Amino acid sequence: MKRRTLMALSIAGAIGLAVLMTFPAMTVTNRDPQKGNGHPQGSIPPGLEQEIQRVEADVDRVEQQALAQWQALPITSSTRMQQARILGKLLLFDENLSVNRNEACSFCHMPETDFTGPIPLLNRTTVSYPGSVRSRFGHRKPQTYTYAPFYPVLQYNKTQQDFYGGNFWDLRATGYKLQNPAAEQALDPPVDPNEMGMPDTACVVHRLSQSQYRSLFETVWGVQAFVIKWPSNVAAVCSSPGPASARDPFPVHLSKEDRGRVDSTYDQFGQSIALYEASPEVSPFTSKFDYALAHTDQQVLSPDELSGWNLFRGKAICNTCHLDGTASSAKQTNPSLLRPAEAASVAPLFTDFTSANLGLPKNPAVPYYDENKPDKYGYAPNPRGLSFIDKGVGDFLRSPGNPNSDWKQYADSFDGKFQTSTLRNVDKRPRPDFVKAYMHNGYLKSLKQVVHFYNTRDVLPKCKGADDLGQKISCWPAPEVAANVDQTVGRLGLTDKEEDQIVAFLTTLTDGYVPPAAK
Ligand code: HEC
Numbered sequence: 261m262k263r264r265t266l267m268a269l270s271i272a273g274a275i276g277l278a279v280l281m282t283f284p285a286m287t288v289t290n291r292d293p294q295k296g297n298g299h300p301q302g303s304i305p306p307g308l309e310q311e312i313q314r315v316e317a318d319v320d321r322v323e324q325q326a327l328a329q330w331q332a333l334p335i336t337s338s339t340r341m342q343q344a345r346i347l348g349k350l351l352l353f354d355e356n357l358s359v360n361r362n363e364a365c366s367f368c369h370m371p372e373t374d375f376t377g378p379i380p381l382l383n384r385t386t387v388s389y390p391g392s393v394r395s396r397f398g399h400r401k402p403q404t405y406t407y408a409p410f411y412p413v414l415q416y417n418k419t420q421q422d423f424y425g426g427n428f429w430d431l432r433a434t435g436y437k438l439q440n441p442a443a444e445q446a447l448d449p450p451v452d453p454n455e456m457g458m459p460d461t462a463c464v465v466h467r468l469s470q471s472q473y474r475s476l477f478e479t480v481w482g483v484q485a486f487v488i489k490w491p492s493n494v495a496a497v498c499s500s501p502g503p504a505s506a507r508d509p510f511p512v513h514l515s516k517e518d519r520g521r522v523d524s525t526y527d528q529f530g531q532s533i534a535l536y537e538a539s540p541e542v543s544p545f546t547s548k549f550d551y552a553l554a555h556t557d558q559q560v561l562s563p564d565e566l567s568g569w570n571l572f573r574g575k576a577i578c579n580t581c582h583l584d585g586t587a588s589s590a591k592q593t594n595p596s597l598l599r600p601a602e603a604a605s606v607a608p609l610f611t612d613f614t615s616a617n618l619g620l621p622k623n624p625a626v627p628y629y630d631e632n633k634p635d636k637y638g639y640a641p642n643p644r645g646l647s648f649i650d651k652g653v654g655d656f657l658r659s660p661g662n663p664n665s666d667w668k669q670y671a672d673s674f675d676g677k678f679q680t681s682t683l684r685n686v687d688k689r690p691r692p693d694f695v696k697a698y699m700h701n702g703y704l705k706s707l708k709q710v711v712h713f714y715n716t717r718d719v720l721p722k723c724k725g726a727d728d729l730g731q732k733i734s735c736w737p738a739p740e741v742a743a744n745v746d747q748t749v750g751r752l753g754l755t756d757k758e759e760d761q762i763v764a765f766l767t768t769l770t771d772g773y774v775p776p777a778a779k
């Protein structure tokens with residue numbers, strides 16, 4: 261039943277479960293002088309079709325590479341780990357696992373951007389990516405695969421009065437059942453109507469049973485994986501986009517035993533993906549910063565990067581949430597005294613696994629706000645339209661997707677909170693002018709804007725309407741969710757140069773650093 265619940269949650273999230281407040285009507289354009297767009301809200305930017313084709317071709321290329329890697333691998337008991345990882349990679353780049361066979365997981369998560377959105381046109385505008393049904397868009401920024409499996413199983417710590425762990429911006433992939441949030445996360449997109457669009461998890465298992473790498477799946481997980489008696493209409497049912505109707509929530513009709521087998525095989529699909537995401541090919545800990553930690557006798561960081569790190573763990577208090585392995589509390593130390601040698605020996609993940617409401621404004625450029633009418637399949641992603649408010653962890657806790665009824669009582673105090681992202685690879689991009697979106701709704705478009713927001717949120721005046729040209733420079737809009745806004749940031753007193761130094765430090769967190777001597 262869990263998958264059904266996860267799916268119900270996506271739908272419930274889409275319907276905007278907790279919209280108790282109404283939001284004043286907003287103007288229909290979101291012109292940002294820094295990002296230079298002026299697309300009417302909800303409209304699909306011209307040129308998207310070519311970009312979609314480019315990414316589809318890139319996805320296919322990686323899938324072919326992974327098939328070749330598998331074929332070149334001797335299948336022996338001493339390559340079990342490599343086999344399992346290649347399987348995970350094959351799953352992540354397989355377009356056949358979506359309803360229209362056009363959207364792999366990685367369509368929204370490509371390696372050149374640290375496994376987040378690969379289309380700058382969308383990062384600048386819609387932030388969210390089209391699903392397998394191309395007219396449907398979700399409402400959040402794609403997160404990254406990188407380091408996702410390092411988040412612990414979601415738990416509530418009564419002493420700290422805080423949640424730790426979980427995947428997704430709202431932590432809803434708890435990991436309670438598979439004891440791995442990233443494995444449970446992977447079970448959601450295939451049946452999310454705005455993403456891969458399958459009407460039933462059994463459809464994913466059926467497509468796997470027809471895949472080129474079926475025998476690899478059986479090698480890794482056992483030959484029972486696909487011993488399932490499929491109904492004769494399975495292919496037809498699985499080519500019709502979800503969500504399934506409430507009258508027939510599992511449209512692939514199976515015996516109870518076969519449904520149980522589908523569930524296990526589907527869990528193994530998720531586990532294979534998490535296993536690959538955790539492997540050094542995706543999560544390698546090879547940034548310049550890691551190199552500096554390991555070579556404290558060398559001057560690895562440039563003077564600006566080092567000043568940026570000292571601000572990060574000092575005056576700017578970034579490391580109170582994005583833990584950098586520095587043993588001492590940033591607030592108590594004199595940053596100028598800190599040297600890399602004092603950093604902890606473990607590789608820090610730049611997150612404390614909690615969540616916070618940073619007071620970000622709504623991003624009306626996300627097309628989701630326009631998706632309030634049923635599409636040609638009768639599905640309306642967001643019936644609430646513009647009045648939808650994304651309450652993040654709070655919405656998850658009060659939704660049917662929350663697997664622990666004890667947690668419901670905390671929902672109000674988690675409204676507006678979102679996962680504290682890892683900062684590893686935040687600057688990874690294929691070229692310097694490639695625009696990435698930041699934060700759960702992609703409202704910020706550069707690392708400079710991010711740092712400027714933390715620095716000046718409570719110092720600059722509120723903007724005058726959505727068209728205020730000073731937006732993101734000399735004014736900020738009001739928060740989307742006024743409750744629980746974090747008060748430790750917003751007034752950091754950083755100079756423009758100090759903001760730039762923090763940005764310089766963030767660029768040292770990109771994996772794949774090659775030290776000068778080794779070049
Ligand atoms: C249509 C675009 C799209 C597709 C396809 C997609 N994702 Fe995502 N992914 C997202 C978005 C958006 C989020 C954040 C969603 C949220 O928080 O509600 C996300 C979040 C994640 C996260 C969470 C990382 C973290 O730190 O918590 C992981 C891991 C991930 N996706 C992996 C996958 C896998 C595996 C698949 C395929 C089974 C997949 N994605 C398919 C857009 C996509």
Ligand code: HEC
Nearest residue numbers: 576577578581615616678679680681698699700710714746
């Ligand atoms: C109170 C905890 C907290 C502090 C302090 C903090 N952050 Fe964050 N950070 C978060 C949370 C939570 C998010 C995600 C928020 C969201 O999307 O709504 C985030 C997101 C980010 C992102 C975007 C990541 C992405 O993939 O979109 C960057 C970059 C970032 N923080 C950098 C910094 C820097 C630099 C500082 C110091 C100036 C800092 N943070 C201070 C909690 C914090």
